Amino acid sequence: MSKDYYQILGIDKKASKDEVKKAFRKLAHKLHPDKKGGDIEKFKEVNEAYTVLSDDQKRSQYDMYGQSFAGANSGAGGFGGFQGNWEDIARQAGFSAQGGPASGWDFSGFANNRGGFSAEGFDFGDIFGDIFGNSQRTKTKRGRDISIDIELPFEEAIFGVERNVLLNKISICNICNGTGGKKGTEMKSCETCNGKGKIRELKKTIFGSIEMTRVCSVCAGEGKIPKEKCDFCDGLGILKKEEEVKIKIPAGIDNGEMIRLSGAGEAVKGGAPGDLYIKIHVKTHRVFHKEGNDLVMNLDVKLSDALLGTKIDIHTLEGLSTLNIPEGVNTGDILQIKGKGVPKYGSGGRGDILVHIRVALPKRLSKSARESIQKLKEEGL
Numbered sequence: 001m002s003k004d005y006y007q008i009l010g011i012d013k014k015a016s017k018d019e020v021k022k023a024f025r026k027l028a029h030k031l032h033p034d035k036k037g038g039d040i041e042k043f044k045e046v047n048e049a050y051t052v053l054s055d056d057q058k059r060s061q062y063d064m065y066g067q068s069f070a071g072a073n074s075g076a077g078g079f080g081g082f083q084g085n086w087e088d089i090a091r092q093a094g095f096s097a098q099g100g101p102a103s104g105w106d107f108s109g110f111a112n113n114r115g116g117f118s119a120e121g122f123d124f125g126d127i128f129g130d131i132f133g134n135s136q137r138t139k140t141k142r143g144r145d146i147s148i149d150i151e152l153p154f155e156e157a158i159f160g161v162e163r164n165v166l167l168n169k170i171s172i173c174n175i176c177n178g179t180g181g182k183k184g185t186e187m188k189s190c191e192t193c194n195g196k197g198k199i200r201e202l203k204k205t206i207f208g209s210i211e212m213t214r215v216c217s218v219c220a221g222e223g224k225i226p227k228e229k230c231d232f233c234d235g236l237g238i239l240k241k242e243e244e245v246k247i248k249i250p251a252g253i254d255n256g257e258m259i260r261l262s263g264a265g266e267a268v269k270g271g272a273p274g275d276l277y278i279k280i281h282v283k284t285h286r287v288f289h290k291e292g293n294d295l296v297m298n299l300d301v302k303l304s305d306a307l308l309g310t311k312i313d314i315h316t317l318e319g320l321s322t323l324n325i326p327e328g329v330n331t332g333d334i335l336q337i338k339g340k341g342v343p344k345y346g347s348g349g350r351g352d353i354l355v356h357i358r359v360a361l362p363k364r365l366s367k368s369a370r371e372s373i374q375k376l377k378e379e380g381l
């Protein structure tokens with residue numbers, strides 16, 4: 001894995017510390033996953049780049065050993081496989097969004113930054129927006145989306161197919177059904193939030209004391225937790241496991257098309273699961289290509305067959321079909337085999353096979369053939 005951290009932040013190799021910070025802040029603000037148009041993967045990359053380039057020692061190491069610098073993930077938290085939700089991002093940034101009221105937010109460094117809101121390089125724009133707007137907006141948690149690629153033989157894309165795919169993903173624990181509790185255990189009030197599901201904190205900042213409300217991460221906002229934990233998922237209600245997902249690929253799907261399976265992505269406690277995106281790659285066929293609902297092919301016809309007409313057996317996608325070649329057929333003519341094309345979505349009908357004719361002229365003529373053609377010439381043909 002080699003990454004150009006300078007390129008990720010869009011800065012010059014000689015960029016000053018200030019320029020690194022500025023570039024990071026701008027990108028982090030733009031790509032923040034809680035924002036419309038945010039991008040968790042890019043946000044992750046930008047964070048990783050900043051972790052390295054904002055640290056003198058790591059940066060000089062990176063400059064020396066090039067793009068394959070391996071220590072990028074050794075910082076607080078690490079960046080491997082984190083969930084697309086606020087708490088995890090907060091943890092990545094090196095401070096805690098979990099635990100009791102005592103843990104709180106770390107606003108150190110805030111006063112040092114003109115304009116932007118940043119503590120330890122993390123963008124606080126959203127949080128402050130909440131505070132100043134005095135809104136108690138509860139962020140809806142959502143599991144991560146997954147995207148996979150499926151390659152299909154041409155025929156399967158034409159007629160549709162069902163595929164079972166094994167995904168290793170975070171799923172709801174099927175022992176406790178996501179409750180996190182042992183079977184039959186009673187529920188008790190969550191001690192962390194006193195059963196309210198939310199935690200209010202009074203924070204001292206340079207603006208004075210402000211009150212913040214956030215969803216309790218222990219009970220995921222439920223206010224209740226099971227008395228005894230589920231052994232299988234250690235009380236988390238979710239766990240990483242292999243799960244088979246059935247994917248129905250509709251007839252007539254095109255190369256490059258995307259199928260979305262709503263809710264088939266990763267699960268998250270106290271929120272909706274993400275989606276599964278399947279990108280379809282259709283293998284090319286040695287004879288046919290698709291044009292709308294029609295299957296198109298080329299057919300070489302001998303000169304004598306073109307002049308006299310004949311019948312030719314065509315290998316369609318479902319066995320042989322006899323094609324009538326009328327006498328006098330010419331290069332560029334298109335013949336049809338009705339109803340053997342692509343199934344039409346919804347209507348039950350089908351497109352046709354379109355046969356593009358190419359008359360193959362002989363490269364050389366035998367003596368008797370030459371005499372015959374000579375006869376044609378005398379007849380004015």
Ligand SMILES: [Zn+2]
Nearest residue numbers: 173176230233
């Ligand atoms: Zn469980």
Ligand SMILES: [Zn+2]
Nearest residue numbers: 190193216219
């Ligand atoms: Zn709680």
